[in-house]
Amino acid sequence: MPSILFVAPHRAGRNPSQRFRFEQYMPHLEAQGFRCELSHLVGPSDDAYFYAPGHFAKKLRFVAQCFLHRQRDLARLKEFDIVFIQREALMTRSTWFERQCRKRGARIVFDFDDSIWLSNVSAANRRWRWVKDAGKTSKLIALADRVFAGNDYLADYARRFNANVHVVPTTIDTDEYTSRNSRAPGPVCIGWSGSITTIQHFQYAIPALKAIHERFGDQVCFRVVGDGSYRVPELGITGLPWRKDTELDDLRAMDIGIMPLPDDEWARGKCGLKGLQYMALGIPTLMSPVGVNSEIIQDGVNGYLPRTTEEWVDSLARLIADADLRRRMGEEARRTVEERYSTRAWRDRYLQHFNELLQRT
Numbered sequence: 360m361p362s363i364l365f366v367a368p369h370r371a372g373r374n375p376s377q378r379f380r381f382e383q384y385m386p387h388l389e390a391q392g393f394r395c396e397l398s399h400l401v402g403p404s405d406d407a408y409f410y411a412p413g414h415f416a417k418k419l420r421f422v423a424q425c426f427l428h429r430q431r432d433l434a435r436l437k438e439f440d441i442v443f444i445q446r447e448a449l450m451t452r453s454t455w456f457e458r459q460c461r462k463r464g465a466r467i468v469f470d471f472d473d474s475i476w477l478s479n480v481s482a483a484n485r486r487w488r489w490v491k492d493a494g495k496t497s498k499l500i501a502l503a504d505r506v507f508a509g510n511d512y513l514a515d516y517a518r519r520f521n522a523n524v525h526v527v528p529t530t531i532d533t534d535e536y537t538s539r540n541s542r543a544p545g546p547v548c549i550g551w552s553g554s555i556t557t558i559q560h561f562q563y564a565i566p567a568l569k570a571i572h573e574r575f576g577d578q579v580c581f582r583v584v585g586d587g588s589y590r591v592p593e594l595g596i597t598g599l600p601w602r603k604d605t606e607l608d609d610l611r612a613m614d615i616g617i618m619p620l621p622d623d624e625w626a627r628g629k630c631g632l633k634g635l636q637y638m639a640l641g642i643p644t645l646m647s648p649v650g651v652n653s654e655i656i657q658d659g660v661n662g663y664l665p666r667t668t669e670e671w672v673d674s675l676a677r678l679i680a681d682a683d684l685r686r687r688m689g690e691e692a693r694r695t696v697e698e699r700y701s702t703r704a705w706r707d708r709y710l711q712h713f714n715e716l717l718q719r720t
Contacts (some may be wrong), residue, residue, distance in 0.1 A: 362438060365520065366456075367445040370399045372603050373633055375444055375554070377474050379510070387706045392648060393713065396439075398432050400425045400450070410693045414601040436463055439554075440717055443468045446472055446475060447499065452492035455566040461502045466716045469499055472509030472529055474628030476516065500524075505716060509630035510651040526604055526650075529630040530622065533701045538641030538693060539611040544603045547575075547679045550582035550613030550642075554601065554619060558586045562620035563647070567671035568594055574672075574677055584609045613642055615678050619671075620647040631655045634669050635700050638692035643678055643685050645671065655700070661691035 448456035476496040507527040508514035589598030616637025620626040627650040647651040648664040656662040663674040
């Protein structure tokens with residue numbers, strides 16, 4: 360039985376990048392005869408301090424434990440036919456693990472879905488910036504036998520260092536993500552989903568949302584999922600923390616989903632996950648026309664691509680005023696995900712990559 364060691368920072372079900380890029384494919388791989396194992400670093404006991412400021416001693420001990428964990432992975436490397444590395448094996452400057460895998464003849468898949476060659480450290484860990492080296496991304500790409508890039512922008516970067524690069528989009532399990540059966544009466548809910556590290560992007564929508572609030576008053580409400588500490592009192596926003604067991608219900612409460620982004624290098628590497636989640640649930644979606652978003656959305660058909668504050672306000676106002684438009688656009692959005700961005704649509708191509716690697720002598 361061929362086997363794959365998935366190497367990633369977080370345990371299963373915790374990190375969006377892992378969940379939507381490889382974890383949801385593991386059952387299909389196993390059904391096709393592969394043995395899959397995830398080796399992660401951040402455990403339940405680490406959650407309380409990992410993204411919190413301070414805790415210097417605990418974080419230093421964590422780094423040391425990560426090296427020991429990866430040493431144990433190397434000691435049993437012969438048990439696996441393929442090593443799949445998502446972003447990086449160690450959340451430090453080190454490329455030691457990946458180089459050791461290459462030296463020992465492992466077949467390596469490197470997967471990434473952000474512009475991780477750019478420096479991007481959470482606010483709570485600014486003091487630890489010296490531990491990270493975004494520049495190591497090119498080295499990791501060069502070491503791989505096959506590279507999975509989340510979009511063309513990322514693939515163009517990767518091809519500077521490796522000829523065997525394939526675009527594998529972030530996908531949604533449309534068997535799990537199903538539209539709600541009915542809508543409860545009440546104000547039209549405009550929602551955003553993300554995390555404490557991406558809440559900064561929600562800020563780009565605030566001017567438009569304030570204008571919408573002034574125009575529609577209590578006909579609208581706003582929902583933010585992913586940062587339980589986030590507050591915008593003038594819009595009545597009290598952020599909800601992300602929880603796996605309530606994630607779908609938290610999203611289904613939205614009538615309109617938004618994904619605002621700045622037009623910069625980091626954002627151009629994004630793979631549209633938030634928008635795809637809304638769309639899979641049949642929620643009409645507004646996304647800034649940055650990077651892959653302009654490929655996902657056909658403006659005015661399965662969503663909107665507003666650039667200016669005025670365009671954001673105009674698009675939102677149309678959807679708020681027209682329930683039938685919301686329904687039609689949501690149906691088109693769902694169809695787009697099913698046909699182009701679903702796990703079901705991609706799973707056989709995903710499997711093919713691993714079978715081709717196994718044929719390598």
